[in-house]
Amino acid sequence: MAEAVFTICAFFTVLAVVSITLYMFANGLPAIFKVGIREILFSTVWKPAADEPSYGILYVILTSVTGTFLAVLIGVPAALLTAVFLVEIAPAKLAAVVGPAVELLAGIPSVIYGLLGLMLLNPLMYRWEKALFRGSDTHQFTGGANLLSAVLVLAIMILPTVINISASALRAVPAQLKASSLALGASHMQTIFRVLIPAAKPGIITAVVLGVGRAIGEAMAISLVSGSSVNVPLPFNSVRFLTTAIVAEMGYAGGVHRQVLFTIGLVLFLFIMIVNVVLNGILKKGAQKND
Amino acid sequence: MIRKCKDAVLLALIYLSSFFTVLLLACIILYVFAKGFPVLSASFLTTVSSALKGTVGIAGNIVNTLYIVIITLLIAAPIGIGSAIWMNEYAGRSRWVRLIEFTTETLAGIPSIIFGLFGMVFFGRTLRLGYSILTGAMTLTLMVLPLITRNTQEALKAVPDSYRSGAIGMGAAKWYMIRTILLPSAMPGIVTGVILAVGRIVGESAALLFTAGSGYLLPRPGIMGLFRKIMEPGGTLTIQLYLSMSKAQYDVAFGIAAVLLCLVLIINFLTKIVAGRLDVTSGS
Numbered sequence: 001m002a003e004a005v006f007t008i009c010a011f012f013t014v015l016a017v018v019s020i021t022l023y024m025f026a027n028g029l030p031a032i033f034k035v036g037i038r039e040i041l042f043s044t045v046w047k048p049a050a051d052e053p054s055y056g057i058l059y060v061i062l063t064s065v066t067g068t069f070l071a072v073l074i075g076v077p078a079a080l081l082t083a084v085f086l087v088e089i090a091p092a093k094l095a096a097v098v099g100p101a102v103e104l105l106a107g108i109p110s111v112i113y114g115l116l117g118l119m120l121l122n123p124l125m126y127r128w129e130k131a132l133f134r135g136s137d138t139h140q141f142t143g144g145a146n147l148l149s150a151v152l153v154l155a156i157m158i159l160p161t162v163i164n165i166s167a168s169a170l171r172a173v174p175a176q177l178k179a180s181s182l183a184l185g186a187s188h189m190q191t192i193f194r195v196l197i198p199a200a201k202p203g204i205i206t207a208v209v210l211g212v213g214r215a216i217g218e219a220m221a222i223s224l225v226s227g228s229s230v231n232v233p234l235p236f237n238s239v240r241f242l243t244t245a246i247v248a249e250m251g252y253a254g255g256v257h258r259q260v261l262f263t264i265g266l267v268l269f270l271f272i273m274i275v276n277v278v279l280n281g282i283l284k285k286g287a288q289k290n291d
Numbered sequence: 292m293i294r295k296c297k298d299a300v301l302l303a304l305i306y307l308s309s310f311f312t313v314l315l316l317a318c319i320i321l322y323v324f325a326k327g328f329p330v331l332s333a334s335f336l337t338t339v340s341s342a343l344k345g346t347v348g349i350a351g352n353i354v355n356t357l358y359i360v361i362i363t364l365l366i367a368a369p370i371g372i373g374s375a376i377w378m379n380e381y382a383g384r385s386r387w388v389r390l391i392e393f394t395t396e397t398l399a400g401i402p403s404i405i406f407g408l409f410g411m412v413f414f415g416r417t418l419r420l421g422y423s424i425l426t427g428a429m430t431l432t433l434m435v436l437p438l439i440t441r442n443t444q445e446a447l448k449a450v451p452d453s454y455r456s457g458a459i460g461m462g463a464a465k466w467y468m469i470r471t472i473l474l475p476s477a478m479p480g481i482v483t484g485v486i487l488a489v490g491r492i493v494g495e496s497a498a499l500l501f502t503a504g505s506g507y508l509l510p511r512p513g514i515m516g517l518f519r520k521i522m523e524p525g526g527t528l529t530i531q532l533y534l535s536m537s538k539a540q541y542d543v544a545f546g547i548a549a550v551l552l553c554l555v556l557i558i559n560f561l562t563k564i565v566a567g568r569l570d571v572t573s574g575s
Contacts, residue, residue: 002465002466009369009374010377010387010391020409023409023412024405081305081309082305082309089302104320104559108552109496111496111532112319114533116323120322189297213402220497220529247404247497276400279400280396
């Protein structure tokens with residue numbers, strides 16, 4: 001009896017993942033058939049409310065890809081160095097400050113990151129924007145809500161994930177590797193960058209992939225920070241991400257417009273699934289290596 | 292000589308990155324508290340915003356958050372714990388366990404906005420629950436399930452096998468052994484998972500925007516009012532923070548942010564205390 005109940009509980013996750021997948025496809029595909037896959041995925045004109053509506057989301061997709069890439073580019077080096085600090089450099093007392101600080105960063109709700117981005121980053125960006133584009137008559141001024149602000153917020157938000165997972169990967173490197181390297185006369189820094197980090201590579205790649213997943217799926221932190229028009233993803237343009245497009249328009253959209261928002265959801269879902277498959281591949285490879 | 296320079300530069304970069312991380316956290320906390328605490332007052336915490344009475348308050352949102360935390364845990368904790376028990380105690384190392392572990396990982400990686408979309412169409416429309424606290428809680432159940440399952444599973448794995456064989460050897464039935472020996476020993480790990488889940492729920496916003504909606508009123512008086520609230524829309528603290536922010540009511544936003552940050556600090560502290568008792572084999 002007890003076993004039957006537990007079995008049902010266990011298969012609940014399978015049911016959940018299957019139904020989410022089915023529902024994402026069932027709600028995301030109708031717009032593709034109605035509007036046409038090329039008009040949606042490869043057109044750059046997003047005018048869902050016009051008399052002759054156009055539903056091109058190419059810029060939205062490109063914004064998510066560019067934004068995530070830049071956030072990872074900025075966030076990962078800082079995170080990796082912090083992980084190295086925690087595992088290799090920090091004296092116990094300092095590690096006892098940095099470790100909990102990372103945990104707390106992970107616990108801060110994303111809306112708070114959004115609020116701070118809006119209050120602190122955007123004014124700064126606006127000042128830079130005014131200085132950079134002084135006298136330009138082609139640039140649309142954004143008041144600071146731009147791609148760059150969103151990228152910085154995302155870079156900060158992926159720090160805890162990347163730090164934690166790279167740190168455990170570094171900790172798992174066998175001690176004799178480090179000992180041999182030091183015994184051969186390598187300095188501590190050479191040992192870290194030439195021996196420990198390469199040895200921890202699968203774990204660090206896992207960390208980066210999880211960071212990518214986190215960045216591409218984040219919605220609320222960047223929804224106000226990134227501005228609100230569909231645009232080419234240039235640093236000082238006001239842009240829409242896959243996630244922020246859904247957040248901003250789902251509340252009032254109807255008809256085909258609403259269906260296209262679900263298509264955007266489907267695209268995001270597919271991105272995440274690709275991330276998952278890649279992650280699974282890395283983990284399997286790592287497991288085989290250890291066998 | 293060049294090597295020494297290079298080493299020094301790298302070491303400096305390492306220190307700089309870590310210093311930056313800590314500084315970032317310190318700035319966030321200080322800034323939010325500096326801007327938020329002046330807004331906090333008894334009436335801000337205990338009244339509901341009303342143009343008629345001229346009050347600005349978040350009492351309704353606090354109550355909504357409590358509702359969603361409790362209902363989500365009531366659904367998610369039994370399922371997650373049950374699932375972990377099955378995988379660790381009944382199933383052995385079968386293909387099914389690998390499948391469930393894989394789906395649990397997948398579920399953990401799905402962004403909250405996708406949960407929000409799914410909850411809106413499935414619980415909201417297909418099950419006809421509409422925008423309600425229940426819809427929100429069910430959506431969040433899917434989101435926190437992996438957290439509870441994995442923590443319980445880890446905790447059960449850490450219970451020594453001698454506990455199991457000892458109990459079975461004394462003639463205990465399996466379910467009796469699980470109930471009286473395994474679950475109590477694994478309790479700190481399970482509680483850690485549940486507290487982490489509370490943290491996720493309190494901080495969540497994207498999955499709730501289109502499922503639980505944005506009501507800010509208190510439940511109507513009486514027992515029936517308390518139950519009816521479950522089927523009414525209700526915005527949590529994070530949702531209200533987001534809405535205030537988009538309406539440029541930054542004072543209210545920072546007030547809520549300060550409350551949320553306090554909750555995060557408390558939850559973090561609790562996890563530390565509970566996790567400190569994780570090793571079941573050590574002493575009392």
